[in-house]
Amino acid sequence: MNDSELISVLSRRGIRPTQQRIAVYKYLLTHPEHPSADTIYRALVEEYPVFSRTTIYNSLGALIEAGLVRQVNICADEQRFDATVTDHGHFFCKECGKVYDFGFDSPAMVSRLCPRGFIKEQGDVFFTGICKHCYSF
Amino acid sequence: MNDSELISVLSRRGIRPTQQRIAVYKYLLTHPEHPSADTIYRALVEEYPVFSRTTIYNSLGALIEAGLVRQVNICADEQRFDATVTDHGHFFCKECGKVYDFGFDSPAMVSRLCPRGFIKEQGDVFFTGICKHCYSF
């Protein structure tokens, strides 16, 4: 996605396409490893020396409100963010600390877990354990 | 579960059954609504005037290590705790803020979602939305 496409995406969602929001959204799109607010901040100050932490939080808030970004409660100590908003699972490896995304063979399976009468808006499946690569050792 | 049963449960798990740990564990067992560390603290200082927040965190840590308590990433701003350690789902209602527990029709279903080659230790299914009761209005 190039910048003008990003601008129109944000506009269509009803939020002003400021440089900062575009930068944050672009960073999330190109870094699917679920960065924290601080990770995004550190990466973006490099590129745009004037960039504050407040703005990262503001931008993430706006993007979440617009439905373009998801907040994932993966870590106990900090929030992680994800530009993939369709239902998918997360696997957190205790060994290497990485967060892996995985799809579902049948997406309906997850919805079927939701109790009757409850209106599901967002569904998360989250595993903790040892990942494929760390287990090999 | 009475106190002497609790003492033997903690002992068998290899942690010292101190009064504070027993009180915290008992509180979690009798309050399945996933209290936060602060909620537990406020409830327990009433009963045992000398009880510090540090001890809540220490006790929770020990209980988690012993496999008797689970930490649930339900809220963005604080950790919640749960004495049910078997796999089960959580539903967070945006309207009333309550967290509902629910079982799975077939527990194997959740494990089947875990990607091949990854060793699952803990599995969480978490839904956000509107609960049965709030939806009625």
Added chain:
DNA sequence: ATATTTGCAAATAATTTGCAGTCGA
């Protein structure tokens, strides 16, 4: 033009840490 957004510094809130005193086996 003007309402929204940014960015700084200070505030808040959850959790952790250092350490002296206490408790449990």
Added chain:
DNA sequence: TCGACTGCAAATTATTTGCAAATAT
């Protein structure tokens, strides 16, 4: 007794807030 546990106060860390200056439509 002795090492593990508690509790206080201070430290740390993620996130939020107030407000003046900058920016987008």
